[in-house]
Each structure stands twice: as structure tokens, then as C-alpha cells.
Amino acid sequence: MSVERLVTSGQFTLDGGTWDVDNNVWLVGDDREVIVIDAAHDADAILSAVGDRELKAVVCTHAHNDHINAAAAVADRTGAPILLHPADAVLWDMVYPDRGPDRALADGQEISVAGTTLKVLHTPGHAPGAVCLYAPELDAVFTGDTLFAGGPGATGRSFSDFGTIIDSIRDRLLTLPGDTVVRTGHGDATSIGAESPHLEEWIARGH
Known part of the structure; x- marks a missing residue:
């Protein structure tokens, strides 16, 4: 069982602005099957990382363009379904007005790959349909843009x-074991234990 990180580069666009970004694409699985978390920017690089393994699903932590702009190409070339929380449909439709996700994510849902289970945690705030994926057997949570090393997502x-994002982090993420590794949508990993002491600072900073 492995967790692989692929960093892809492109642009994030929203509200009339555009920013250059590097995104973490996560591959979770073994040598037979894998899921991709956040198919960002570069379908060819993602498919190369998948290799000859079966791609079980493309799971979207949220639908900002920089996290989904390679999702359709990856899905169409492998037959894998795209999974997204329905509350992010408004953001998805900005990128793919003519193609919907294939399946809906729901809070508490479990996604299985290579004998490991990832539990869907609905964590709105950065986006209405933002989710995190908690894999207790891997001591990891994949947080998209909800929680970073140093604080909440934008x-x-x-x-x-x-x-809303503060409530999500406090109630859904900081309740996880402290040694849980936080694998983020951008930048370096952190841990629940490293971030939880700073909640009050973030709240003060945000107001």
C-alpha cells in the first residue's frame, strides 16, 4: 500500500483573477489498483503515474478549476468515474458546463482501494462541497485546500x-489523532498535532 505525491503546475482562476499554482495530486493504492485525489493540470503526467494499474476513481476534494482541470481527460482515457460532492456543482460547472461528475460524494461515505478505506468528511468553507478523505490505516488525511501547514485554506x-472553514477544521479534522499526517492540496504535509494548538490564532487572524 502506498501514497504517492505528484506535483503539477498550472493556473487557478476565480472571480476574474488568475494565479500560477503548484498542486499536489495524490495517488493511493498498490501495484494493482489506485485512486487519484485531485486531478490537477496535467492529465499525461497523472496517467503516467498511474501506469498500468486500474484507476478506480478520480476523487475531487473540491471543484476549483486547479483541482479538476485534468479530471475529465483522466476519466475519459481510463473509464474511471469522477467523484465530487454535489454542493460544489456551481464551481464544477464553471470548468465543465457540458459534463457532470459521475458520482456524488457524501459525508461518511467510504471509498475502498487496495484493501484500504478512506472515509469522506464533508468540510465546507473553502468551497461548499469541500471534502477531506481520512485513511486511518495510513495515519493520513487528505485535506485538499481545507487545512494546510500553517492554517486554514483561503x-x-x-x-x-x-x-464555516473554522468549524469544519475544529469539528472534523482536529478531532482526529494527533499523529495523523495532513496531506494537503498545495505545499508540504503537516500533522493534526502540529496544527491543532494554533486554532485560536487562526480565529483571531481571520477576524
Whole structure:
């Protein structure tokens, strides 16, 4: 069982602005089957990383363009379904007006790959349908843009809310074991134990 990180580069666009970004694409599985978490920017690089393994699903932590802009190409070339929480449909439709996700993610849902289970945690705030994926057997949680090394994801743009992301982090993430590795949508990993002491600082900073 392995967790692989692929970093891809491209642009994030929302509210009339565009920013250059590097994204973490996570591959979770073994030498037979794998899931991709957040198919960002570069379908060829993602498919190369998947190799000859069966791609079970493309799982989207949220539908900002930089996290889904390679999802359709990866799915179409492998037959894998795209999974997204339905509350992010408004963001998805900005990127793919003519193609919907294949399956809906729901809080508490379990995704199985290579004998390991990832539990879906609905963590709105950065986006309405943002989710994190908790894999207790891997001592890991894949947080997308909900929690980073150093604090919450951004909430200054459309369809985001600071109070909501703080509630999500406090109630859904900081309750996980402290040694849980936080594998983020951008940048370096951290841990629940490293981030949890700073909650009050983030709240003060956000107001």
C-alpha cells in the first residue's frame, strides 16, 4: 500500500483573477489498483503515474478549476468515474458546463482501494462541497485546500466562508489523532498535532 505525491503546475482562476499554482495530486493504492485525489493540470503526467494499474476513481476534494482541470481527460482515457460532492456543482460547472461528475460524494461515505478505506468528511468553507478523505490505516488525511501547514485554506473568494472553514477544521479534522499526517492540496504535509494548538490564532487572524 502506498501514497504517492505528484506535483503539477498550472493556473487557478476565480472571480476574474488568475494565479500560477503548484498542486499536489495524490495517488493511493498498490501495484494493482489506485485512486487519484485531485486531478490537477496535467492529465499525461497523472496517467503516467498511474501506469498500468486500474484507476478506480478520480476523487475531487473540491471543484476549483486547479483541482479538476485534468479530471475529465483522466476519466475519459481510463473509464474511471469522477467523484465530487454535489454542493460544489456551481464551481464544477464553471470548468465543465457540458459534463457532470459521475458520482456524488457524501459525508461518511467510504471509498475502498487496495484493501484500504478512506472515509469522506464533508468540510465546507473553502468551497461548499469541500471534502477531506481520512485513511486511518495510513495515519493520513487528505485535506485538499481545507487545512494546510500553517492554517486554514483561503476564504476570500466566492462560495467560501471563514467561519464555516473554522468549524469544519475544529469539528472534523482536529478531532482526529494527533499523529495523523495532513496531506494537503498545495505545499508540504503537516500533522493534526502540529496544527491543532494554533486554532485560536487562526480565529483571531481571520477576524
